[in-house]
Amino acid sequence: MQRDKPYKVKSFNLHGLQGISDRTLEMHFSLYEGYVKAANALTNDIGEFLKDGRVDQEEMPAYSELTRRLGFEYNGMVLHEYYFGNLTKEAAAKPPSDSAFLRAAEESFGSYDRWKTDFVSVGKMRGVGWAICWQHPAGGRLSNQWTTLHEHGNVAGFIPILIMDVWEHAFLLDYPPSKRGDYIEAFFTNIDWKAVDRRLTGEQARQAQAA
Ligand SMILES: [Fe+2]
Secondary structure (H helix, E strand, C coil): CCCCCCCCCCCCCCCCCCCCCHHHHHHHHHHHHHHHHHHHHHHHHHHHHHHHCHHHCCCCHHHHHHHHCHHHHHHHHHHHHHHHHCECCCCCCCCCCCCHHHHHHHHHHCCHHHHHHHHHHHHCCCCCEEEEEEECCCCCCEEEEEEECCCECCCCCCEEEEEEECCHHHCCCCCCHHHHHHHHHHHHCCECHHHHHHHCCHHHHHHHHHC
C-alpha cells in the first residue's frame, strides 16, 4: 500500500435532509474540502523541510509552525467526514430497539433519554467546536464530550461514535445564532443510526446481538 498519496475529498449524498438545507450542506462541503486541501498542503510543505535536512540541525520556527497546524487541519478534515457520515435523509427519530448504540447508551447512562440530554447539552455549550460521543474501546462505555475548534478535547484512543458540528457555519444559513437548539433537534432527525452502530467496537456489537 502506498502511504504518501494526498488525501482525497469524500463525497456525501445528503441533499434533502430535514431542517438542514441543501444550501448549508453545499457551503459545508466546500469548507470540508478546504480542510482536505490544507492537510495535504501542510503535509507536502513539511516534507520539503525534511528533504533538505535542515530540521536535523536546529529547531526551525517555520517548520514548527506548520507542524503545529496539523491538529487543526487534520481534525477539521476527519471530524467533518464523521459528521457527514452519521447523517442520512432516510433517518429514524430514535435508534431502533435492536441497535447496539441504544444498548450502549442505556448501559452507560441508564437510559437513551439521559444520554440524549447529555449529548444535546454538550452541543449547546458556548464556544466553537463539536459535540462528540466517544466510546472507550476497553469496556465499551460511552462518554459525551466537547471539542474546542477541531483539536482540543479529542480523547486519545477512544472511538468517535456520533459527531455533531456546532460551529455556527453548520446552521447559520438556516437558524439564527440564538437558535442552536433548533439546529440540534434538526440534526437528531437526520442521524444515520446504522452508521453509528457500525462505529461501535465489534465487541460491543456482539454483546448487543447476543443479549
Ligand atoms: Fe463544519
